[in-house]
Amino acid sequence: MTVYKKDTKPFRMIAKTLFGLEDILADELTALGAQNIKPMNRSVEFYGDIKLLYKANLWCRTATRILKPIFNFRAGNEHDLYSEVFKINWRDYFNPNQTFSIDAIINDSGFNNSLFVAQKTKDAIADYFRQKTGRRPSVDVRNPDLKINLYIYRDECSLALDSSGEPLFKRGYRTRTGEAPLNEILASGMVLHSGWDKKSPLVDTMCGSGTIVIEAALLARNIAPGLTREKFGFMNWPGFDKLLFRKIQDEAYESIKPKLDFKLVGSDMSSEQIQVATDNARRARVGRDIVFKQSEFSDFIPPDPPGTLIFNPPYGKRMSVEDIMNFYQSIGDTLKQNYSGYDAYIFTGNLDAAKHIGLRASRRIEMYNGPIECRLLKFEMYQGSVKTKYQNPENTE
Numbered sequence: 079m080t081v082y083k084k085d086t087k088p089f090r091m092i093a094k095t096l097f098g099l100e101d102i103l104a105d106e107l108t109a110l111g112a113q114n115i116k117p118m119n120r121s122v123e124f125y126g127d128i129k130l131l132y133k134a135n136l137w138c139r140t141a142t143r144i145l146k147p148i149f150n151f152r153a154g155n156e157h158d159l160y161s162e163v164f165k166i167n168w169r170d171y172f173n174p175n176q177t178f179s180i181d182a183i184i185n186d187s188g189f190n191n192s193l194f195v196a197q198k199t200k201d202a203i204a205d206y207f208r209q210k211t212g213r214r215p216s217v218d219v220r221n222p223d224l225k226i227n228l229y230i231y232r233d234e235c236s237l238a239l240d241s242s243g244e245p246l247f248k249r250g251y252r253t254r255t256g257e258a259p260l261n262e263i264l265a266s267g268m269v270l271h272s273g274w275d276k277k278s279p280l281v282d283t284m285c286g287s288g289t290i291v292i293e294a295a296l297l298a299r300n301i302a303p304g305l306t307r308e309k310f311g312f313m314n315w316p317g318f319d320k321l322l323f324r325k326i327q328d329e330a331y332e333s334i335k336p337k338l339d340f341k342l343v344g345s346d347m348s349s350e351q352i353q354v355a356t357d358n359a360r361r362a363r364v365g366r367d368i369v370f371k372q373s374e375f376s377d378f379i380p381p382d383p384p385g386t387l388i389f390n391p392p393y394g395k396r397m398s399v400e401d402i403m404n405f406y407q408s409i410g411d412t413l414k415q416n417y418s419g420y421d422a423y424i425f426t427g428n429l430d431a432a433k434h435i436g437l438r439a440s441r442r443i444e445m446y447n448g449p450i451e452c453r454l455l456k457f458e459m460y461q462g463s464v465k466t467k468y469q470n471p472e473n474t475e
Protein backbone atom coordinates (compact mmCIF):
# COMPACT_ATOMS: atom_id res chain seq x y z
CA MET A 79 0.00 0.00 0.00
CA THR A 80 2.96 2.38 0.19
CA VAL A 81 3.19 3.36 -3.44
CA TYR A 82 4.01 6.99 -2.68
CA LYS A 83 7.11 6.20 -0.67
CA LYS A 84 8.59 4.90 -3.91
CA ASP A 85 7.94 8.24 -5.58
CA THR A 86 11.49 9.51 -5.24
CA LYS A 87 11.88 9.72 -9.03
CA PRO A 88 10.20 12.60 -10.85
CA PHE A 89 6.64 11.84 -11.92
CA ARG A 90 4.13 13.75 -14.01
CA MET A 91 1.70 16.19 -12.41
CA ILE A 92 -0.96 18.57 -13.69
CA ALA A 93 -1.65 21.84 -11.93
CA LYS A 94 -5.11 23.14 -12.81
CA THR A 95 -5.70 26.88 -13.02
CA LEU A 96 -7.99 29.53 -14.50
CA PHE A 97 -7.81 30.83 -18.07
CA GLY A 98 -5.18 33.55 -18.42
CA LEU A 99 -3.05 32.39 -15.49
CA GLU A 100 -1.21 29.48 -17.13
CA ASP A 101 2.08 31.35 -17.67
CA ILE A 102 1.97 32.87 -14.19
CA LEU A 103 1.49 29.40 -12.69
CA ALA A 104 4.31 28.02 -14.84
CA ASP A 105 6.60 30.71 -13.34
CA GLU A 106 5.50 29.75 -9.83
CA LEU A 107 6.27 26.09 -10.54
CA THR A 108 9.67 27.00 -12.00
CA ALA A 109 10.51 28.86 -8.78
CA LEU A 110 9.59 25.73 -6.80
CA GLY A 111 12.01 23.60 -8.85
CA ALA A 112 9.55 21.80 -11.15
CA GLN A 113 10.93 20.24 -14.33
CA ASN A 114 9.67 19.93 -17.94
CA ILE A 115 7.02 22.57 -17.38
CA LYS A 116 4.42 22.88 -20.13
CA PRO A 117 1.61 25.46 -19.92
CA MET A 118 -1.61 24.11 -21.45
CA ASN A 119 -5.23 25.31 -21.54
CA ARG A 120 -6.21 26.12 -17.92
CA SER A 121 -3.51 23.81 -16.63
CA VAL A 122 0.26 23.32 -16.48
CA GLU A 123 1.99 19.97 -16.86
CA PHE A 124 5.19 19.47 -14.85
CA TYR A 125 7.43 16.84 -13.30
CA GLY A 126 8.81 16.47 -9.83
CA ASP A 127 8.91 14.26 -6.75
CA ILE A 128 6.56 13.94 -3.78
CA LYS A 129 8.29 16.83 -2.04
CA LEU A 130 7.42 19.06 -4.98
CA LEU A 131 3.82 17.83 -4.87
CA TYR A 132 3.55 18.90 -1.23
CA LYS A 133 5.28 22.22 -1.94
CA ALA A 134 3.10 22.98 -4.97
CA ASN A 135 -0.01 22.53 -2.82
CA LEU A 136 1.34 24.77 -0.09
CA TRP A 137 2.90 27.49 -2.24
CA CYS A 138 1.13 27.89 -5.59
CA ARG A 139 -0.94 31.05 -5.48
CA THR A 140 -2.57 30.51 -8.86
CA ALA A 141 -3.29 26.74 -8.93
CA THR A 142 -6.79 25.44 -8.20
CA ARG A 143 -5.56 21.88 -7.64
CA ILE A 144 -2.58 19.60 -8.23
CA LEU A 145 -3.37 16.29 -9.92
CA LYS A 146 -1.21 13.17 -10.04
CA PRO A 147 -2.16 11.11 -13.12
CA ILE A 148 -2.11 7.38 -12.38
CA PHE A 149 -3.52 5.67 -15.45
CA ASN A 150 -4.24 6.43 -19.11
CA PHE A 151 -6.40 4.25 -21.30
CA ARG A 152 -8.73 4.33 -24.28
CA ALA A 153 -12.46 3.80 -23.94
CA GLY A 154 -15.10 4.66 -26.49
CA ASN A 155 -18.08 3.28 -24.60
CA GLU A 156 -19.29 2.59 -21.07
CA HIS A 157 -18.29 -1.11 -21.12
CA ASP A 158 -14.68 -0.33 -22.00
CA LEU A 159 -14.63 2.44 -19.41
CA TYR A 160 -15.93 0.09 -16.70
CA SER A 161 -13.51 -2.74 -17.52
CA GLU A 162 -10.44 -0.45 -17.78
CA VAL A 163 -11.21 1.20 -14.42
CA PHE A 164 -11.91 -2.20 -12.85
CA LYS A 165 -8.43 -3.41 -13.94
CA ILE A 166 -6.58 -0.86 -11.79
CA ASN A 167 -5.13 -2.04 -8.51
CA TRP A 168 -7.17 0.39 -6.42
CA ARG A 169 -5.89 -1.09 -3.15
CA ASP A 170 -2.63 0.76 -3.88
CA TYR A 171 -4.48 4.04 -3.47
CA PHE A 172 -7.05 3.62 -0.72
CA ASN A 173 -8.97 1.09 1.33
CA PRO A 174 -12.67 0.25 1.67
CA ASN A 175 -12.92 2.08 5.01
CA GLN A 176 -12.16 5.34 3.23
CA THR A 177 -14.65 7.39 1.22
CA PHE A 178 -14.12 8.57 -2.35
CA SER A 179 -15.62 10.74 -5.07
CA ILE A 180 -15.17 11.10 -8.81
CA ASP A 181 -14.89 14.39 -10.72
CA ALA A 182 -15.41 13.67 -14.41
CA ILE A 183 -14.73 16.11 -17.22
CA ILE A 184 -15.50 15.21 -20.83
CA ASN A 185 -14.35 17.06 -23.88
CA ASP A 186 -15.28 16.39 -27.50
CA SER A 187 -16.16 12.80 -26.66
CA GLY A 188 -18.76 10.16 -27.55
CA PHE A 189 -19.67 10.25 -23.88
CA ASN A 190 -21.98 13.16 -23.40
CA ASN A 191 -22.89 13.05 -19.75
CA SER A 192 -20.17 13.57 -17.18
CA LEU A 193 -22.43 12.43 -14.31
CA PHE A 194 -23.05 9.12 -16.08
CA VAL A 195 -19.32 8.68 -16.69
CA ALA A 196 -18.60 9.40 -13.01
CA GLN A 197 -21.26 6.85 -11.99
CA LYS A 198 -19.75 4.11 -14.21
CA THR A 199 -16.28 4.82 -12.83
CA LYS A 200 -17.58 4.69 -9.27
CA ASP A 201 -19.34 1.37 -9.95
CA ALA A 202 -16.14 -0.15 -11.36
CA ILE A 203 -14.11 0.93 -8.31
CA ALA A 204 -16.76 -0.27 -5.83
CA ASP A 205 -17.07 -3.62 -7.66
CA TYR A 206 -13.27 -3.99 -7.67
CA PHE A 207 -13.17 -3.63 -3.88
CA ARG A 208 -16.15 -5.94 -3.36
CA GLN A 209 -14.48 -8.63 -5.43
CA LYS A 210 -11.04 -8.26 -3.77
CA THR A 211 -12.06 -7.58 -0.18
CA GLY A 212 -15.75 -8.36 0.18
CA ARG A 213 -16.37 -4.73 1.16
CA ARG A 214 -16.90 -1.57 -0.82
CA PRO A 215 -15.87 2.00 0.01
CA SER A 216 -18.65 4.59 0.29
CA VAL A 217 -18.99 7.60 -1.89
CA ASP A 218 -18.91 11.01 -0.22
CA VAL A 219 -19.26 13.85 -2.69
CA ARG A 220 -18.82 16.60 -0.10
CA ASN A 221 -15.85 15.58 1.96
CA PRO A 222 -14.25 12.46 0.52
CA ASP A 223 -10.97 10.94 1.75
CA LEU A 224 -9.85 10.44 -1.84
CA LYS A 225 -10.84 12.58 -4.80
CA ILE A 226 -10.35 10.93 -8.17
CA ASN A 227 -10.32 12.97 -11.33
CA LEU A 228 -11.31 11.49 -14.71
CA TYR A 229 -10.64 13.47 -17.86
CA ILE A 230 -11.88 12.16 -21.20
CA TYR A 231 -10.86 13.73 -24.49
CA ARG A 232 -12.44 11.83 -27.41
CA ASP A 233 -11.71 8.23 -26.35
CA GLU A 234 -8.53 9.04 -24.40
CA CYS A 235 -9.14 8.72 -20.69
CA SER A 236 -6.86 9.88 -17.92
CA LEU A 237 -7.39 9.01 -14.27
CA ALA A 238 -5.63 11.14 -11.70
CA LEU A 239 -5.58 11.50 -7.93
CA ASP A 240 -6.44 14.96 -6.70
CA SER A 241 -3.69 15.76 -4.21
CA SER A 242 -5.37 19.00 -3.08
CA GLY A 243 -8.82 17.76 -2.07
CA GLU A 244 -10.68 21.01 -1.49
CA PRO A 245 -9.65 23.46 -4.24
CA LEU A 246 -6.62 25.55 -3.36
CA PHE A 247 -8.45 28.86 -3.60
CA LYS A 248 -10.14 27.88 -0.35
CA ARG A 249 -7.36 29.42 1.67
CA GLY A 250 -9.40 29.42 4.86
CA TYR A 251 -9.26 33.15 5.63
CA ARG A 252 -12.46 34.26 3.95
CA THR A 253 -15.53 33.24 5.91
CA ARG A 254 -17.61 36.26 5.02
CA THR A 255 -17.72 37.92 1.65
CA GLY A 256 -19.54 40.77 0.00
CA GLU A 257 -21.29 40.99 -3.28
CA ALA A 258 -19.35 39.33 -6.14
CA PRO A 259 -16.13 38.50 -4.26
CA LEU A 260 -13.18 37.59 -6.42
CA ASN A 261 -11.76 34.10 -6.44
CA GLU A 262 -8.52 34.23 -4.42
CA ILE A 263 -6.58 32.70 -7.31
CA LEU A 264 -7.85 35.31 -9.72
CA ALA A 265 -6.94 38.09 -7.27
CA SER A 266 -3.47 36.66 -6.76
CA GLY A 267 -3.06 36.22 -10.52
CA MET A 268 -3.88 39.90 -11.09
CA VAL A 269 -1.27 41.00 -8.58
CA LEU A 270 1.31 38.70 -10.18
CA HIS A 271 0.32 39.84 -13.71
CA SER A 272 0.87 43.45 -12.62
CA GLY A 273 4.52 42.75 -11.82
CA TRP A 274 4.11 44.84 -8.64
CA ASP A 275 7.54 45.36 -7.00
CA LYS A 276 6.39 44.38 -3.46
CA LYS A 277 8.10 47.56 -2.19
CA SER A 278 5.73 50.40 -3.14
CA PRO A 279 2.10 50.95 -2.09
CA LEU A 280 -0.60 48.77 -3.58
CA VAL A 281 -4.15 50.02 -3.39
CA ASP A 282 -7.61 48.56 -4.08
CA THR A 283 -10.20 51.31 -3.94
CA MET A 284 -13.26 49.04 -4.35
CA CYS A 285 -11.91 46.32 -2.13
CA GLY A 286 -15.16 44.56 -1.12
CA SER A 287 -14.06 41.60 1.04
CA GLY A 288 -10.41 42.60 0.57
CA THR A 289 -9.23 39.70 -1.59
CA ILE A 290 -6.79 41.66 -3.79
CA VAL A 291 -4.96 43.44 -0.97
CA ILE A 292 -4.91 40.31 1.21
CA GLU A 293 -3.41 38.22 -1.60
CA ALA A 294 -0.90 41.04 -2.26
CA ALA A 295 0.08 41.12 1.43
CA LEU A 296 0.55 37.32 1.49
CA LEU A 297 2.80 37.67 -1.55
CA ALA A 298 4.84 40.57 -0.19
CA ARG A 299 5.39 38.86 3.17
CA ASN A 300 6.24 35.59 1.43
CA ILE A 301 3.45 33.77 3.28
CA ALA A 302 2.59 30.49 1.58
CA PRO A 303 -1.13 30.69 0.73
CA GLY A 304 -1.73 27.14 1.98
CA LEU A 305 -0.38 27.78 5.47
CA THR A 306 -3.85 28.58 6.85
CA ARG A 307 -5.30 25.32 5.50
CA GLU A 308 -5.50 22.29 7.72
CA LYS A 309 -6.28 19.67 5.13
CA PHE A 310 -4.93 18.58 1.77
CA GLY A 311 -6.04 15.51 -0.16
CA PHE A 312 -2.57 13.92 -0.12
CA MET A 313 -2.76 13.61 3.68
CA ASN A 314 -5.12 10.63 3.19
CA TRP A 315 -2.87 8.88 0.70
CA PRO A 316 -1.09 5.72 1.83
CA GLY A 317 2.53 6.54 2.61
CA PHE A 318 1.82 10.21 3.38
CA ASP A 319 5.14 11.49 4.69
CA LYS A 320 3.99 13.59 7.64
CA LEU A 321 7.52 14.50 8.70
CA LEU A 322 8.50 15.70 5.25
CA PHE A 323 5.35 17.82 4.98
CA ARG A 324 5.89 19.28 8.46
CA LYS A 325 9.44 20.21 7.45
CA ILE A 326 8.11 21.98 4.35
CA GLN A 327 5.59 23.85 6.52
CA ASP A 328 8.30 24.79 9.05
CA GLU A 329 10.52 26.12 6.26
CA ALA A 330 7.58 28.13 4.96
CA TYR A 331 7.01 29.65 8.43
CA GLU A 332 10.70 30.52 8.71
CA SER A 333 10.72 32.29 5.35
CA ILE A 334 7.91 34.72 6.27
CA LYS A 335 8.95 38.35 6.17
CA PRO A 336 8.04 39.71 9.63
CA LYS A 337 6.80 43.09 8.43
CA LEU A 338 6.53 45.40 5.46
CA ASP A 339 8.08 48.87 5.15
CA PHE A 340 5.02 50.21 3.39
CA LYS A 341 1.26 49.80 3.67
CA LEU A 342 -1.26 48.18 1.46
CA VAL A 343 -4.52 50.07 1.31
CA GLY A 344 -8.06 48.83 0.78
CA SER A 345 -11.00 51.18 0.57
CA ASP A 346 -14.67 50.81 -0.28
CA MET A 347 -17.70 53.03 -0.01
CA SER A 348 -19.45 50.42 2.14
CA SER A 349 -18.57 50.40 5.85
CA GLU A 350 -19.92 46.86 6.10
CA GLN A 351 -17.49 45.70 3.41
CA ILE A 352 -14.63 47.41 5.24
CA GLN A 353 -15.52 45.43 8.37
CA VAL A 354 -15.63 42.15 6.41
CA ALA A 355 -12.29 42.90 4.71
CA THR A 356 -10.68 43.81 8.05
CA ASP A 357 -11.82 40.50 9.59
CA ASN A 358 -10.62 38.52 6.58
CA ALA A 359 -7.19 40.19 6.66
CA ARG A 360 -6.84 39.39 10.36
CA ARG A 361 -7.70 35.73 9.72
CA ALA A 362 -5.12 35.66 6.90
CA ARG A 363 -2.59 37.04 9.43
CA VAL A 364 -1.91 40.16 7.39
CA GLY A 365 -4.14 42.50 9.38
CA ARG A 366 -1.23 44.74 10.34
CA ASP A 367 -0.02 45.09 6.76
CA ILE A 368 -3.20 46.59 5.36
CA VAL A 369 -4.98 49.86 6.14
CA PHE A 370 -8.70 49.69 5.40
CA LYS A 371 -10.67 52.87 5.00
CA GLN A 372 -14.24 53.65 4.10
CA SER A 373 -14.26 56.05 1.15
CA GLU A 374 -16.00 56.91 -2.05
CA PHE A 375 -13.62 56.18 -4.95
CA SER A 376 -13.52 59.79 -6.17
CA ASP A 377 -12.67 61.13 -2.66
CA PHE A 378 -9.88 58.70 -1.88
CA ILE A 379 -6.35 60.10 -2.03
CA PRO A 380 -3.78 57.33 -2.52
CA PRO A 381 -0.29 57.25 -0.95
CA ASP A 382 2.39 59.16 -2.82
CA PRO A 383 3.52 57.59 -6.10
CA PRO A 384 4.96 55.38 -7.41
CA GLY A 385 2.23 52.91 -6.61
CA THR A 386 -0.05 50.29 -8.07
CA LEU A 387 -3.83 50.41 -8.09
CA ILE A 388 -5.71 47.17 -8.77
CA PHE A 389 -9.48 47.03 -8.48
CA ASN A 390 -12.55 45.41 -9.85
CA PRO A 391 -15.50 47.79 -10.12
CA PRO A 392 -19.07 46.51 -10.43
CA TYR A 393 -19.87 45.32 -13.95
CA GLY A 394 -23.21 47.13 -13.67
CA LYS A 395 -25.65 44.27 -14.10
CA ARG A 396 -28.21 46.07 -11.99
CA MET A 397 -27.54 49.55 -13.38
CA SER A 398 -28.97 51.24 -16.44
CA VAL A 399 -26.68 51.44 -19.45
CA GLU A 400 -26.39 55.18 -19.04
CA ASP A 401 -25.50 54.95 -15.34
CA ILE A 402 -22.81 52.34 -15.88
CA MET A 403 -21.26 54.30 -18.75
CA ASN A 404 -21.18 57.43 -16.56
CA PHE A 405 -19.73 55.40 -13.68
CA TYR A 406 -16.84 54.11 -15.81
CA GLN A 407 -16.28 57.59 -17.22
CA SER A 408 -16.02 58.96 -13.67
CA ILE A 409 -13.49 56.21 -12.86
CA GLY A 410 -11.34 57.48 -15.74
CA ASP A 411 -11.69 61.07 -14.52
CA THR A 412 -10.59 60.14 -11.01
CA LEU A 413 -7.61 58.19 -12.33
CA LYS A 414 -6.49 61.27 -14.25
CA GLN A 415 -6.93 63.54 -11.24
CA ASN A 416 -5.60 61.44 -8.35
CA TYR A 417 -3.37 58.70 -9.66
CA SER A 418 -0.54 60.25 -11.62
CA GLY A 419 2.59 58.18 -11.08
CA TYR A 420 0.49 55.04 -10.59
CA ASP A 421 0.05 51.91 -12.67
CA ALA A 422 -3.71 51.36 -12.56
CA TYR A 423 -5.22 47.95 -13.28
CA ILE A 424 -8.95 47.59 -13.73
CA PHE A 425 -10.51 44.13 -13.89
CA THR A 426 -13.90 44.22 -15.52
CA GLY A 427 -16.42 41.99 -17.24
CA ASN A 428 -18.19 44.95 -18.84
CA LEU A 429 -16.10 45.51 -21.94
CA ASP A 430 -18.46 48.13 -23.37
CA ALA A 431 -18.43 50.20 -20.20
CA ALA A 432 -14.62 49.96 -20.08
CA LYS A 433 -14.46 51.98 -23.32
CA HIS A 434 -15.87 54.94 -21.39
CA ILE A 435 -12.89 55.11 -19.04
CA GLY A 436 -11.39 57.42 -21.64
CA LEU A 437 -7.80 56.29 -21.27
CA ARG A 438 -5.70 54.10 -23.48
CA ALA A 439 -4.90 50.70 -21.99
CA SER A 440 -1.26 49.70 -22.43
CA ARG A 441 -2.04 46.03 -21.68
CA ARG A 442 -5.21 43.97 -21.99
CA ILE A 443 -5.13 40.56 -20.40
CA GLU A 444 -7.98 38.19 -21.13
CA MET A 445 -9.30 36.36 -18.09
CA TYR A 446 -12.59 34.88 -16.92
CA ASN A 447 -14.49 35.53 -13.72
CA GLY A 448 -16.50 32.27 -13.62
CA PRO A 449 -18.26 32.23 -17.00
CA ILE A 450 -17.85 36.00 -17.57
CA GLU A 451 -15.24 37.06 -20.11
CA CYS A 452 -13.18 39.81 -18.50
CA ARG A 453 -10.16 41.98 -19.13
CA LEU A 454 -7.45 43.13 -16.79
CA LEU A 455 -6.67 46.55 -18.28
CA LYS A 456 -3.49 48.42 -17.47
CA PHE A 457 -3.39 52.22 -17.54
CA GLU A 458 -0.05 53.90 -16.99
CA MET A 459 -0.78 57.21 -15.32
CA TYR A 460 2.44 59.05 -16.10
CA GLN A 461 3.23 61.97 -13.88
CA GLY A 462 2.87 65.26 -15.70
CA SER A 463 1.92 63.75 -19.05
CA VAL A 464 -1.68 62.82 -18.48
CA LYS A 465 -2.66 64.45 -21.75
CA THR A 466 -0.90 61.81 -23.81
CA LYS A 467 -2.97 59.11 -22.19
CA TYR A 468 -6.24 61.02 -22.22
CA GLN A 469 -7.48 60.22 -25.67
CA ASN A 470 -9.19 57.83 -27.94
CA PRO A 471 -11.52 55.87 -25.70
CA GLU A 472 -12.09 53.40 -28.54
CA ASN A 473 -8.58 52.09 -27.91
CA THR A 474 -9.46 50.89 -24.42
CA GLU A 475 -10.50 47.54 -25.79
Ligand SMILES: C[S@@+](CC[C@H](N)C(=O)[O-])C[C@H]1O[C@@H](n2cnc3c(N)ncnc32)[C@H](O)[C@@H]1O
Nearest residue numbers: 258259260284285286287289346347348374375
Ligand atom coordinates in the same frame (compact mmCIF):
# COMPACT_ATOMS: atom_id res chain seq x y z
C1 LIG B 1 -17.18 43.66 -7.50
S1 LIG B 1 -17.08 44.26 -5.87
C2 LIG B 1 -15.39 44.01 -5.46
C3 LIG B 1 -15.14 42.66 -4.90
C4 LIG B 1 -13.79 42.50 -4.29
N1 LIG B 1 -12.72 42.54 -5.28
C5 LIG B 1 -13.73 41.22 -3.47
O1 LIG B 1 -12.90 40.37 -3.73
O2 LIG B 1 -14.57 41.06 -2.57
C6 LIG B 1 -17.17 45.96 -6.10
C7 LIG B 1 -17.03 46.79 -4.84
O3 LIG B 1 -16.98 48.16 -5.23
C8 LIG B 1 -17.60 48.92 -4.23
N2 LIG B 1 -17.97 50.20 -4.88
C9 LIG B 1 -18.87 50.39 -5.87
N3 LIG B 1 -18.90 51.70 -6.24
C10 LIG B 1 -18.00 52.35 -5.46
C11 LIG B 1 -17.56 53.69 -5.37
N4 LIG B 1 -18.09 54.63 -6.15
N5 LIG B 1 -16.62 54.01 -4.46
C12 LIG B 1 -16.08 53.06 -3.66
N6 LIG B 1 -16.48 51.77 -3.68
C13 LIG B 1 -17.40 51.40 -4.58
C14 LIG B 1 -18.76 48.08 -3.76
O4 LIG B 1 -19.16 48.45 -2.45
C15 LIG B 1 -18.19 46.67 -3.85
O5 LIG B 1 -17.69 46.25 -2.61
